[in-house]
Amino acid sequence: MSSSGPRSGERMVHQDFIARIRFSNALPPPPNPPKLLDIPNTGLASGQYTTPGFASRLAREQPLNIEADAELGMPLDLVGMPGVFDGDERSIQAPAQTPAVHPQDRALLRPIAALGKPKVAEANVSFLRRTEYISSSTPKRHEGGNPRALLAKARKPQRQAPEAAADSPQAIKRKIDRGFEIAQQDLKDPKRVKHPTKKHLKVVEAIPLLPDLHAFPDSGAYVTVKFQTNPVGKSSKYDARLLSGLLRPIERTAAEDAAYEAALEAHEHDPDNNPKPQNLMNYDFYLGQSSSVANNFRRKFDVDDPDHDGDELYTHQGESGGYFQFNRVRAYETSHETELDHPTKYEDEIILAYNDDDVYPKQKAMYYYPVMQKSTIRPQRTKNIARTIGISQEEEQIVDQLDITVEDPTEEMLDAMRKYQDHPLGWEQEAEEEPTQDQDVTIEADGEDAEAMGSEGAERRSPSEERDAEADGGGGVVNMEYLSNRHGEILDGSHRLLAGAGIYVIIERSSKQAKFQQNAQALGIPRASMSRPNAIVIAHANAKLQSQCPVV
Template identity: 45%
Template structure:
C-alpha cells in the first residue's frame, strides 16, 4: 500500500543538439602544388628545416610583391583569369640590375665584417708544408737573422719548384686550342690504325703531327677491358663509320612503327613484302589545321625553348606481290654493280629495251605495255605520335648495321665497320579511324574525305638512278662528313 501512495513527478527530457554552421566552400578551388614528399609517417612536417628544404628544392617561378608573396589583387593583371599566367611569372631574360642596386643583391655571406683568415697554422708541427707560401707571407726586419731565414726559404722553394717543373715537363698547353684538338684526333687515329700512323693530312695539305701516345694507352687499346665487368672478353671490334653511299636526298631517315601488324600474322614465316613496302604520305585538312595552330603557338612564345612543330601526315600503305620481292631486292642490289643497266628510263614511260633489267619487272601495263612492279594499296594510316627534329638527326636515335667486309669468295667490297644512319624522326602510326570516330559520334559512317576520293589503289613502280637534282642534295649532306671529297667531286 505504501508503494502506490508514492508521489509522481513529471520531468521533460532535454537533449543537446548541435547545428552545423560550417562556412561555404570558396568559389574557386585552391591552387595546390604537387610537391613530392614522404608523407605523415616521416614526421618531417614539424621540423624546422622542412620549409627551408622545400624552398630550396621547389623554387617557384612567381614574382613576389612587396609582402613577399603572390599579388593579393589579381584583377589588374591581364590574362590571369583566362589561364595566362605570364603576367605573374618571372621573365626568362630579366633585365640586368642597375649598378646602384647591385650592393643590395649581395648574398648573406658577403655581409658584415670579413673574418680574418689565418693561414699556415702548423698544428702538426710540420713546417715544411708551409714553405710554398712562406715567401709571400713572411715578415722580416732588417736583421741578419731574418735575411738569412728569408734566403734559405727562397732557395728551398725555388729548388722544389724547379724539381716539380722538371718532373712535370713543359707547361701545359691550352687544350681548347684548335691545333691541339686536331693533334689529339690524329693521336686517336694513330692508336686505332698503327700502320697508317703519320699519314693524316690537314685542311692545308700538310701532315698533322699527332700527340705522343703513352704506353698505357697503347696497352689499353691492345687489350681492351670492360670498365665495370672485367670478366667479359672482347670477341670483335668494328670501327664506327657513316655509310656515305646510303645517304638519301633528305640527309636522314624516318623510323616508322606500326601500332599493329600491317599484314596477317604468321608465326612460322616472316612476310618479306614488308622489306620493300611503300608508305605514301597524304596531306589532310585536319593535319594542316593542327600544324597551323602549333606554329601560331610557337611563334607567339619562341622563347619557351620548345622545338618548332613538325608537319604530321597520314600514310597509304602499298605492298607488292610475294613473287615480286626477289626482283625488287635484286634491282636495288645491282644498282652499285651495273649502274648503266639500271638506268633504263625508269621514269614510268614506255621503258627501255627488252634486256635483263626489264625482265626483272613482273607486271606489264595493258594499255601501254610498260613493265614495272605493281603495288596494291592495303589501308590508310594516321600518325598518333612523333618525335625528333630534322635539324638534329643524331640527337635521339641512329640505326647501326654491322658489316664484316669481304668474304672468302671476295664478295662484298665494303670495309669492315659498324655503319650508322641518321634518324631525324620517329613516327608511330595506326589504322585510320574515320569509321570508329563516326560511330562514337552516333553516325552510321563518316562522309568520304577529299583525300579518300583521290586515293590511288595501284602503283606501277620503276626503279632508276637518281637525277642531277637528287645527287646535288645528297652531295650537300655528304659535304658535312667529307668536305674535301665533296669539293673534288663537285
C-alpha cells in the first residue's frame, strides 16, 4: 500500500503498489549437516513431505558438503587385477563375447516399449481424423462358415503376383489398352461421359484426334510466332492481311557475328560460368498492299479453289509474268525463343485443326501438328537506339517491297516431306550435297546479290524493281519464286513455317554458303535443303489450316 502526499488543490488518492517478488524468501541454512536434520513426519495423509517438490526444494536450498577423495569415491586398486602390470589388460576390459544374462536380471533389462499392456500397431493416418476408409480397414471377425475351411485358408495364403513398375512396358501397355476400352464404352453410351467441373454439359458429338502425316513440311515441324504488340494500327475489325504476312530474316552484321562467336567460344571453354548465347533472329515484316492481294495470295494455296493454278489471281503483272506485291511494315527482333528437337516436338505445344469433311485422304477429325520452335517478337529496339545515338556505322540495305511468284516445290522438298510422313520423329539426313547451278528459285536485289546473279536476274526484273533501283535511298526490291504444293500439303522451302499466325518465313541465301548454312541451321533447316545458294524461298501453310488456326 502506498499513498501520495496531498498537494495544493489536488485530491489525495490511495494506490496499491503491486510488485513481483524476485528474490528467494528461504530460511538461512541450519548449522548442522542435512543428514542430522530432524524432519517431522506427519504421515502420508498430509502429502507435504511425500511430494517430489519437497525433495527438489530441499536439495536446492541445503548446501552439499560431501568431500570427494582423490579417486572421486571410486577405489582404483589395480593390484588385484591379474596381468595388468605385465601389459595384459584383458582383466579390465569388456569381454569379446557378451556373457549370458542371469535369469533374475532379464526382467530388469526389458525395453520400455515392452512394459505395460501391449498395443496393437495401427496404420499411419492423419492426426485426429477418422473416415470411412480408416474404419473399414480395421480387422473384422469371421462370422459363421466352416472352421476347417477358415483354417485351411489361413494355412495356405494366396500369393499375389508382383505388380509391374509404373514406367515398365507392361504397365504402359495395360494403361493404353484400358484407355481404349473406356473410350469404346463412352462411344457406345455417350451419357456415361461427364464433364469434370460443368455437370450440366452433355456430349453432342465425338470425333477422333489424329496426326496429319500428309501435312509435314520438309523441315518436319512448324514454328509459331507471337507478336508482343499489334503489328497494324488500331481498328474496329480484324485486318485479314495478317493471315498472309511475311517475315524475312535480317542478316546479322559482322560485329554481331563476331560477338556471337566470342560468346559461343567462351561458353564452350567454360560452360559453368558462361551461359550458352541465344542465336536470336531479326525479321522484316511485310503485308500485302490491300485486302485483295491477301485474299488472292491465300487462294493460290487453296486446293479446293478450281482457279488456284491460274495466273489471273496475281494482282500485278510484269515482263516475267504475274506476281504479288508486299510492302515492308517494320523490323522485329526476337525477345524469347524456345526450340525443341524432333523426338520432343509433340510434348510442349501442338497446333489443332478441325476438318469437317470426309474427302479422301482425310476424314472428319481433329488433326494435330507438331511445333518445334516458339518465338516471341517485338518491334526492333536495339538498332533503333544505336542508330539514334550514332553508334551504327554500317549501311543497312532495307528491302522495302517484295514481288512474289508461286511455283511448285522441287523434287528434293517432296522427298523430304515423304520421309517425314514415314518417320514423323525424324530420319537420318544425308550429307549436304554440293551446290548446284540449278536456279529454279532466283532472287534479284540491289547490291552485291544482284551482281552475283548476273544477266539472268536482270532479264527477270519486274517494273517495280526497276523503279526502286533507280530511286534514291537504297531500298531494293526482291523478286522471289514462291513454292507451293498442288496437293494442298504444307511446304517449307528451306526454312521454317509460322502457321499459327499465317506468317511465312523467308531466308535470304547469300553468295557465302557457310554464312547461309549458319543462318539456316539457327532456324532448324535440314542440311539437305541448303543446296542452292543465292536464292530466297518462302514457307507457306495450307490455306484451310491457316484459316482454322487462331491468330496469335
